[in-house]
Amino acid sequence: MVLQRELSRRDFLKLSAGSAAGLGLLLSGFPRFEELLAAAVDEVPVIWLQAGTCTGCSVAVLNSLSPRIQNILVDEVVPGKHVSLRYHATIMAGAGDVAMKALEETAAKKGGYVLIVEGAIPTKDNGVYCQIGEKDGNGITALQHATNLGQNALAVIALGTCAVGGGIPAAAPNPTGSVSVGTVFADAGIKTPVINLPGCPPHPDWFVGTVASVLIGGLSSVQVDEQGRPVAFYGKLIHDNCPRRGYFDLGKFAKTLSEPYCLYELGCKGPVTHADCPIRLWNSGTNWCVGANAPCIGCCEPTFPDAVSPFRQPVAIYGVTPPSWLPPMEEEKGGFSAGAAAGLGAIGGVVAGAAAGAVAASRLAKRQADKED
Ligand code: SF4
Numbered sequence: 001m002v003l004q005r006e007l008s009r010r011d012f013l014k015l016s017a018g019s020a021a022g023l024g025l026l027l028s029g030f031p032r033f034e035e036l037l038a039a040a041v042d043e044v045p046v047i048w049l050q051a052g053t054c055t056g057c058s059v060a061v062l063n064s065l066s067p068r069i070q071n072i073l074v075d076e077v078v079p080g081k082h083v084s085l086r087y088h089a090t091i092m093a094g095a096g097d098v099a100m101k102a103l104e105e106t107a108a109k110k111g112g113y114v115l116i117v118e119g120a121i122p123t124k125d126n127g128v129y130c131q132i133g134e135k136d137g138n139g140i141t142a143l144q145h146a147t148n149l150g151q152n153a154l155a156v157i158a159l160g161t162c163a164v165g166g167g168i169p170a171a172a173p174n175p176t177g178s179v180s181v182g183t184v185f186a187d188a189g190i191k192t193p194v195i196n197l198p199g200c201p202p203h204p205d206w207f208v209g210t211v212a213s214v215l216i217g218g219l220s221s222v223q224v225d226e227q228g229r230p231v232a233f234y235g236k237l238i239h240d241n242c243p244r245r246g247y248f249d250l251g252k253f254a255k256t257l258s259e260p261y262c263l264y265e266l267g268c269k270g271p272v273t274h275a276d277c278p279i280r281l282w283n284s285g286t287n288w289c290v291g292a293n294a295p296c297i298g299c300c301e302p303t304f305p306d307a308v309s310p311f312r313q314p315v316a317i318y319g320v321t322p323p324s325w326l327p328p329m330e331e332e333k334g335g336f337s338a339g340a341a342a343g344l345g346a347i348g349g350v351v352a353g354a355a356a357g358a359v360a361a362s363r364l365a366k367r368q369a370d371k372e373d
């Protein structure tokens with residue numbers, strides 16, 4: 001859904017309720033969280049920890065226009081539930097001891113706060129390469145913060161690809177030994193549930209929609225995939241919703257960035273990247289990467305950037321799924337058009353799409369084999 005206008009609080013509540021229903025989530029197996037949520041706290045304190053990050057995730061999310069971020073993090077977004085941002089190093093007014101006191105007081109409410117982690121966690125040399133604040137003159141590492149705050153949090157949101165998979169700080173040769181939040185928790189035996197919201201940066205809607213759903217329906221209202229990502233936002237491949245998909249299925253590939261055809265041969269990672277960028281669009285519905293003639297670089301995959309590098313080389317595809325909603329494309333004299341199969345209805349379209357995908361896959365395999373010869 002793309003929001004085109006500023007919302008009143010009333011509008012937002014209605015929208016959030018609809019979004020929660022639409023998300024249809026399920027994150028089971030965390031009875032502790034459900035018990036706590038049933039107690040219906042009036043206020044949900046939030047600690048936003050910025051570890052190995054460029055701050056881009058904060059900038060992206062804080063630029064949410066409709067609803068504005070203060071509707072989410074300050075206002076009473078759900079009747080009886082108020083989110084209170086207690087600590088965020090970049091935007092909080094307090095600094096030094098005052099800021100650390102706010103952090104400590106919130107952390108003392110064990111099991112009563114939500115932790116948002118932005119950025120990867122350096123672990124080499126006891127995590128000395130990222131320190132946030134100090135106590136008694138000694139720096140506190142992000143690793144210590146993530147471990148101490150994570151084990152006592154109600155729930156954790158890993159925000160951005162660096163927090164979800166290590167991202168750019170963890171790219172080879174990874175001199176700081178940076179890892180994801182999930183890896184830190186696994187190594188420390190921390191069982192606190194983590195919702196992963198990858199993206200470099202993540203789309204504001206992915207964060208806002210997830211927070212609203214948790215507030216309205218609890219953590220159990222968020223259906224996640226095997227990697228902890230909300231299915232509502234990361235359930236489909238970029239490739240399956242791409243407007244250029246018809247050209248891929250026909251084997252019509254752009255040779256330069258200015259051509260309107262499929263960008264696969266110019267390195268597009270849409271076939272291996274899960275996100276809804278083609279239908280959600282960025283900057284309040286303005287455009288998205290492929291729409292601006294830039295191949296998707298796979299920034300939402302937890303294995304970004306190493307597994308999708310070099311960005312300008314075609315990625316290996318091991319199977320082609322049919323497009324989600326687009327009709328297959330047919331070649332005509334002098335151009336391309338949506339195929340006649342579009343008139344066969346949804347089922348016919350999917351079958352035709354799958355067939356076209358198989359054709360594209362075999363063409364790609366032949367091209368790759370030709371190149372290797
Ligand atoms: S390879 Fe990229 S440009 Fe081509 S259809 Fe897939 S997502 Fe779109």
Ligand code: SF4
Pocket residue numbers: 200238273275277288289290295296297298299300
């Ligand atoms: S299209 Fe690809 S590179 Fe662009 S924001 Fe989406 S996942 Fe990232």
